[in-house]
Amino acid sequence: MPKAADAVAPGGLRASALTDDVSFLLARANAIALAAGNAALAPHGLKARSYSVLVLAAGEARPSQRELAEFLRLDPSQVVSLVDDLQSRKLVERRPDPSDRRANVVVATPAGRELIATARESARAAEERVHAELSSDDRETLARLLRTLAFPSD
Amino acid sequence: MPKAADAVAPGGLRASALTDDVSFLLARANAIALAAGNAALAPHGLKARSYSVLVLAAGEARPSQRELAEFLRLDPSQVVSLVDDLQSRKLVERRPDPSDRRANVVVATPAGRELIATARESARAAEERVHAELSSDDRETLARLLRTLAFPSD
DNA sequence: CCCAACTGTTGAGAAAGTCAATCATTCCTT
DNA sequence: AAGGAATGATTGACTTTCTCAACAGTTGGG
Numbered sequence: 473m474p475k476a477a478d479a480v481a482p483g484g485l486r487a488s489a490l491t492d493d494v495s496f497l498l499a500r501a502n503a504i505a506l507a508a509g510n511a512a513l514a515p516h517g518l519k520a521r522s523y524s525v526l527v528l529a530a531g532e533a534r535p536s537q538r539e540l541a542e543f544l545r546l547d548p549s550q551v552v553s554l555v556d557d558l559q560s561r562k563l564v565e566r567r568p569d570p571s572d573r574r575a576n577v578v579v580a581t582p583a584g585r586e587l588i589a590t591a592r593e594s595a596r597a598a599e600e601r602v603h604a605e606l607s608s609d610d611r612e613t614l615a616r617l618l619r620t621l622a623f624p625s626d
Numbered sequence: 627m628p629k630a631a632d633a634v635a636p637g638g639l640r641a642s643a644l645t646d647d648v649s650f651l652l653a654r655a656n657a658i659a660l661a662a663g664n665a666a667l668a669p670h671g672l673k674a675r676s677y678s679v680l681v682l683a684a685g686e687a688r689p690s691q692r693e694l695a696e697f698l699r700l701d702p703s704q705v706v707s708l709v710d711d712l713q714s715r716k717l718v719e720r721r722p723d724p725s726d727r728r729a730n731v732v733v734a735t736p737a738g739r740e741l742i743a744t745a746r747e748s749a750r751a752a753e754e755r756v757h758a759e760l761s762s763d764d765r766e767t768l769a770r771l772l773r774t775l776a777f778p779s780d
Numbered sequence: 781c782c783c784a785a786c787t788g789t790t791g792a793g794a795a796a797g798t799c800a801a802t803c804a805t806t807c808c809t810t
Numbered sequence: 811a812a813g814g815a816a817t818g819a820t821t822g823a824c825t826t827t828c829t830c831a832a833c834a835g836t837t838g839g840g
Binding site: 490531532620 | 650651772
């Protein structure tokens with residue numbers, strides 16, 4: 473049994489109760505990944521948030537703002553300013569949803585798709601750095617497990 | 627009744643590019659776990675942040691504020707107000723580090739330990755709800771994989 | 781014995797999150 | 811078909827959290 477006071481200082485907290493707490497590990501891993509992602513996206517004038525919106529707007533799904541809010545777990549008002557910003561930079565357009573005139577469909581412009589293409593590279597490189605110590609199998613199972621947490625009741 | 631086109635709308639984003647992005651899954655899973663944790667801790671007058679500090683202060687490690695900041699990935703000034711708050715509620719004490727008079731060691735009071743004992747139950751119950759769809763093995767491997775992300779270079 | 785580096789603290793400003801109110805539209809009920 | 815309830819987007823106010831720079835006291839190496 474190692475004395476409490478011994479290996480305490482530099483990594484002493486590593487043996488703490490929180491190290492077994494999945495929520496804490498989730499928070500810390502997320503903080504690291506987020507910082508790396510934001511740093512990698514900054515040269516493109518994006519953050520993780522705006523990058524996510526842009527990716528979704530460039531996809532097939534034609535999401536409304538409410539759907540973006542739900543998917544990204546943001547307040548609808550946050551989506552407003554996120555889309556405002558992207559739209560003012562001509563990366564994204566608000567189109568009226570033909571089937572519901574209350575809703576806006578958010579679609580990436582050609583410029584937006586162009587930016588995504590290059591930004592995605594930076595994002596991928598950053599993620600690669602963060603996951604450097606995980607095998608390809610590990611990454612796959614991690615993605616699977618996180619998916620069941622992120623989207624319950626499957 | 628949903629129309630045919632709505633098959634895309636509600637869950638349409640689930641097939642999006644982000645669903646394979648581990649960083650995004652990390653962010654969303656964390657948001658869910660954090661919300662559940664904060665809700666569960668609120669009745670005890672705690673949030674995830676203050677709970678973490680209290681748990682670490684109640685452990686063996688006798689952390690300094692700088693160590694808390696590093697471990698929790700917070701700015702040192704955030705730790706100041708976090709500890710200020712807990713100290714004002716007599717849950718935690720600042721003790722001068724005998725080996726370095728610049729540093730404070732943060733230690734839980736008996737009242738703090740008492741609170742942790744009950745709060746931990748709520749936290750554990752909340753985590754149980756979040757992880758309901760994961761097997762015990764899955765939780766173990768998830769913890770292991772997250773640990774290598776959260777604490778690189780092991 | 782200095783000087784650079786480090787700890788905790790304060791304060792200011794930016795960013796992010798929360799919440800209620802409003803308008804236009806749609807859905808439901810009768 | 812008309813009414814009212816519910817929904818999507820937006821605004822604005824407010825709180826919380828983040829980020830930084832500056833500063834005093836302390837430490838340790840050259």
